[in-house]
Amino acid sequence: MSENTTNYKILVVEENYDDFLFIQKKIVKRLALSNVVRAQNMHQAWIEISNAPFDIVILDITGLALSAADAVSEIAKLSDISKIIVISSYANPLLENELFHLGIGDFILKKKITYRAIHKSLVHAVQRSRMLASIRETQKQYDDLFHLSPLPMWIYNVETLRFRNVNGAAERKYGYTRKEFKKMTIRDIRPKEDIRILEKALEFVRSHDRLFASGIYRHQKKNGEILTVELVSNIIYLDGTKHEFVLANDITEQLHYIKAIEEKNKTLQEIAFTQSHIVRPPLANMMGILHLIKDVDLTSADGQQLLEHFVSCSKELDRSIHEIVQKASRK
Known part of the structure; x- marks a missing residue:
């Protein structure tokens, strides 16, 4: 124009x-x-x-x-x-x-x-x-x-480790107010026994001017509850000062589900092993005895021996089945 x-x-x-x-x-x-x-x-x-x-x-x-x-x-x-x-x-x-x-x-x-x-x-x-x-x-x-994200986010100063800003999701997840967060450092949301892991990660961050990173760590809420979180972070500069922008995804429940599935799979593997190695032998023996009984007089000594062996195999089979049922109920 x-x-x-x-x-x-x-x-x-x-x-x-x-x-x-x-x-x-x-x-x-x-x-x-x-x-x-x-x-x-x-x-x-x-x-x-x-x-x-x-x-x-x-x-x-x-x-x-x-x-x-x-x-x-x-x-x-x-x-x-x-x-x-x-x-x-x-x-x-x-x-x-x-x-x-x-x-x-x-x-x-x-x-x-x-x-x-x-x-x-x-x-x-x-x-x-x-x-x-x-x-x-x-x-x-x-x-x-940042503020409307359903996932916790925060920005902290890489040198002082103090929180510069946090979103509402971080307040709700960790139990601290924004005012409380700004008086804290990122050490305050880590279990004491994990501080060494944090310091090692910070050494890596401080040695880079640009860094996009991710990892799984443990965090601690205000009430003491431990969370397992997947962190995604990126280095940014605000007012000429090095900061890190962090997004946290709580995967605690997800890991519990995975552990439960792994335990269930282990149980199924144990049951499959029991069926193939413990249940199968007495069942095979019983089938073999039934095949022999057709040609043997059950009142004879051989017949009585076969019947006793059949009863023994059936009891063994019953015990195996009972063990499988008990193992499945415990899980």
Whole structure:
């Protein structure tokens, strides 16, 4: 879009009407379709901004009853501070630095206002405001991912080991409030006997500038309960300081289920072994005796011996079956 067809809504806070006309003329020369509104004082400015949003607020601080910083702060309560362009009749480097530190879009001396200068300042302020809005939206999305995640997450300082931030899921899982977490270090959620394991892991983290890692560790809740957690972590830098972002997945119950399944499989293996090595021999003997009985007189000595052997095998089979039933019931 060309500069002459760009449509901005601009509020000019200017007590002097002639100065307002001067500024308006400079704006519409380059931005002909822009809607330029005048507020004679801070009270009118407050009303205008409350009623409708503006792309840019041009604030003349010359002769204001409020200090420049206070005037900017008042407008910033209703409008993004990066949209504010301050103009003044007097040069004041210290004040200029103070206002830029607050986050204003630009600072222009009245005597330096030209078509080109005002156009450049307006476009820069609008683009900067949109860029900052996009950054804030992205930051909000990441904050939402962090704080609304169902899995515990935290960020800690790699040197001090203190928690910098934790999400709600971490509070619920470990039983500490966010305020309590910020007074703690990551040592405080480890069982005492596992501190050596933690120190070894920290040596590895401290020796790398970039590191994506994962592992399974034991953690301890506020009530003393021990958890087995799978940690996924990544090194990040905040305010120039090395931190680690950590996501924790409680796998305690999962491991209990796996252990129970393994024990059940072991029982089934033992039963299978019993069936093939203990049950099968007496059953095979009984089948063999039944085959021989067809051709033997049961009243004879051989017949009586076969019957006694058959009874002995049946008792052995009964004992084996009883053992299998007892073993299955115990599990």
